Amino acid sequence: MRLIKPRLLVGIVIVSIFSVLGLLVPLFAPEDPTAWNTYFRNLPPSAEHIMGTNNLGQDIFWLLTWSIRNSLWIGLGVSAAATVIGVLVGIFSGFVGGITDRVLTLLMDVVIAVPSLPILILISALLGGKSSLWIIAGVLVVFNWPWPGRQARAMALSLREREFINVAGASGENTLKIIVWEILPFMLGWALANFINTILVAISAESGLAIIGLASLKDATLGTMIYWAMQHQALLLEKWLWILSPILSIMLLFIGLFLVSTGWSDYFATRRGRQ
Amino acid sequence: MAVVRFLAVRLMVYVLVVWIGVTIIFFVPRFVPGNPVEVMMGKLLSQGTTMDPVLVESMRKTLTELFGLEGTLWEQYSSFLSRVILTQDFGPSLSYYPTPVSMLVARALPWSLGLLLTALLTSWLLGNLIGLLAGYYNKKNLSKLIETGAMIVYPIPYYILALLLVILFAYIWPIFPFVFQVSGTPGSWPWIQSVAYNSFLPLVSIVAVSLGWWIISMKAMVIDTKEEDFVQYARSRGVSDHKIMLGYVARTAILPQITVLALSIGGVFGGALITEILFGYPGVGSLIYKAILGSDYNLMLGTISISIVAVATATLVLDLIYPFIDPRIRYK
Numbered sequence: 160m161r162l163i164k165p166r167l168l169v170g171i172v173i174v175s176i177f178s179v180l181g182l183l184v185p186l187f188a189p190e191d192p193t194a195w196n197t198y199f200r201n202l203p204p205s206a207e208h209i210m211g212t213n214n215l216g217q218d219i220f221w222l223l224t225w226s227i228r229n230s231l232w233i234g235l236g237v238s239a240a241a242t243v244i245g246v247l248v249g250i251f252s253g254f255v256g257g258i259t260d261r262v263l264t265l266l267m268d269v270v271i272a273v274p275s276l277p278i279l280i281l282i283s284a285l286l287g288g289k290s291s292l293w294i295i296a297g298v299l300v301v302f303n304w305p306w307p308g309r310q311a312r313a314m315a316l317s318l319r320e321r322e323f324i325n326v327a328g329a330s331g332e333n334t335l336k337i338i339v340w341e342i343l344p345f346m347l348g349w350a351l352a353n354f355i356n357t358i359l360v361a362i363s364a365e366s367g368l369a370i371i372g373l374a375s376l377k378d379a380t381l382g383t384m385i386y387w388a389m390q391h392q393a394l395l396l397e398k399w400l401w402i403l404s405p406i407l408s409i410m411l412l413f414i415g416l417f418l419v420s421t422g423w424s425d426y427f428a429t430r431r432g433r434q
Numbered sequence: 435m436a437v438v439r440f441l442a443v444r445l446m447v448y449v450l451v452v453w454i455g456v457t458i459i460f461f462v463p464r465f466v467p468g469n470p471v472e473v474m475m476g477k478l479l480s481q482g483t484t485m486d487p488v489l490v491e492s493m494r495k496t497l498t499e500l501f502g503l504e505g506t507l508w509e510q511y512s513s514f515l516s517r518v519i520l521t522q523d524f525g526p527s528l529s530y531y532p533t534p535v536s537m538l539v540a541r542a543l544p545w546s547l548g549l550l551l552t553a554l555l556t557s558w559l560l561g562n563l564i565g566l567l568a569g570y571y572n573k574k575n576l577s578k579l580i581e582t583g584a585m586i587v588y589p590i591p592y593y594i595l596a597l598l599l600v601i602l603f604a605y606i607w608p609i610f611p612f613v614f615q616v617s618g619t620p621g622s623w624p625w626i627q628s629v630a631y632n633s634f635l636p637l638v639s640i641v642a643v644s645l646g647w648w649i650i651s652m653k654a655m656v657i658d659t660k661e662e663d664f665v666q667y668a669r670s671r672g673v674s675d676h677k678i679m680l681g682y683v684a685r686t687a688i689l690p691q692i693t694v695l696a697l698s699i700g701g702v703f704g705g706a707l708i709t710e711i712l713f714g715y716p717g718v719g720s721l722i723y724k725a726i727l728g729s730d731y732n733l734m735l736g737t738i739s740i741s742i743v744a745v746a747t748a749t750l751v752l753d754l755i756y757p758f759i760d761p762r763i764r765y766k
Contacts, residue, residue: 272451274745276704277738282462284726284734363591367708370593394605406598410590417589
């Protein structure tokens with residue numbers, strides 16, 4: 160097995176840093192990071208507040224970690240649900256074939272083509288900023304499962320013809336068992352790359368909605384952090400850390416996730432090629 | 435026969451996309467707690483605008499009609515469908531009363547389409563050209579540098595880059611306008627200049643992000659294609675390097691890029707909606723935003739329905755053109 164490419168390595172390092180920042184560090188927050196007036200306002204960075212405080216009296220560092228946490232959970236949750244649904248439907252469709260396959264393929268093509276952002280905007284607007292993260296996440300799942308679904312179907316179609324599947328079928332295994340034991344393991348490598356892409360899509364959609372004030376504004380995410388910073392004149396007050404830290408976090412996190420996803424695809428492809 | 439089947443399937447997808455989109459728009463307000471009409475009226479009246487009772491009553495009636503709350507569910511649904519698909523009549527805008535929604539959308543749509551098409555075409559042409567060169571000469575250091583750059587920019591969401599550009603070039607170093615402000619009479623030279631000047635940052639934010647993808651994917655495809663047998667054969671026949679790159683490699687590698695172009699329209703459109711809002715660009719995105727801020731339900735329904743139909747139509751058109759470009763496709 161050859162060494163992991165630098166690209167994948169850089170990606171893994173970035174994603175690991177964000178995972179620690181978002182999933183572990185917030186557990187040690189001294190106070191509720193989203194509460195207002197916990198500290199004095201507009202303090203400069205110091206040993207006590209490494210990124211200072213904003214004019215709502217929140218500690219920017221703890222707020223940032225809390226926002227990363229929520230954004231990551233949205234991404235992970237949506238992506239897990241969409242990938243599981245997509246892969247199962249896709250395999251089922253490709254493996255069963257016939258009229259079922261045609262109907263499901265059509266359904267996936269149609270859902271992919273429906274522009275989801277306008278619909279998300281409509282839903283959030285009608286809920287007037289009170290939409291919970293769950294609703295946004297649910298809608299994102301509905302619009303994102305066909306991407307893994309379509310690819311899983313294509314893979315199932317090609318796998319169906321392979322020798323070891325035929326053997327299993329001939330030896331009397333039922334379809335479900337073949338799917339679970341023979342096809343799923345084959346797809347895991349590819350599914351990871353897709354899983355990461357869906358994380359990107361989900362975090363991006365939520366923060367996009369949040370920036371224009373349409374997401375669940377009570378919950379701190381990277382998007383709502385940008386929104387509140389803009390609403391409270393972070394630019395005029397030159398509170399650069401407040402507004403730029405979530406922007407740069409999104410950029411870095413996305414670059415990291417993208418590097419992991421493409422790096423992993425390459426790695427997986429070469430490894431499979433060597434078998 | 436195959437042609438007919440291809441067209442039939444493609445048209446069916448199109449019809450289903452529009453139908454499902456419109457159906458979702460129809461049902462969404464019904465899942466929102468409370469009577470949407472009263473919620474909207476409450477919001478409108480609480481904004482402090484004093485309106486005479488006659489206007490309020492007529493507005494309530496328009497809203498009830500628009501929400502389709504009259505008659506049975508089936509009647510409501512079918513009248514809504516025909517409204518979106520056949521007449522595109524969404525009544526008057528509430529915040530720009532009595533300007534019809536269709537007129538506001540007709541005014542905003544050219545702006546959005548102009549920005550979107552310019553951005554898509556610029557990034558597609560530029561990205562594929564750079565990708566072609568980077569892929570053909572992939573042993574050079576510059577080629578690797580370009581790919582790294584593309585990989586860094588590509589994953590960034592459109593609006594995050596837009597936000598960063600606004601902060602950097604309209605705020606910290608104000609060489610571009612913070613607020614979209616066009617001057618001059620439409621069509622005149624100063625007007626064109628001011629449109630170009632004002633649209634520059636929004637355009638750059640969309641182009642930069644989508645450029646990354648075209649470079650990455652084109653480069654990968656060119657590297658594969660240039661090792662194929664027909665290219666090797668041409669090379670051994672002594673065809674010039676220049677001609678191999680353009681006539682053999684580029685022509686083959688560009689084909690999948692056209693399909694992706696069709697698929698990407700929806701995504702770019704969605705991203706551009708938020709970009710427009712951030713820059714105050716006078717397109718459909720800003721119109722949707724104004725509708726939301728002003729609780730203008732007619733305008734909201736109209737803009738969102740029309741954008742769904744517009745994106746679906748654009749995708750359909752590109753999909754139908756594709757087989758004419760790729761000689762290998764026989765309408766399967």
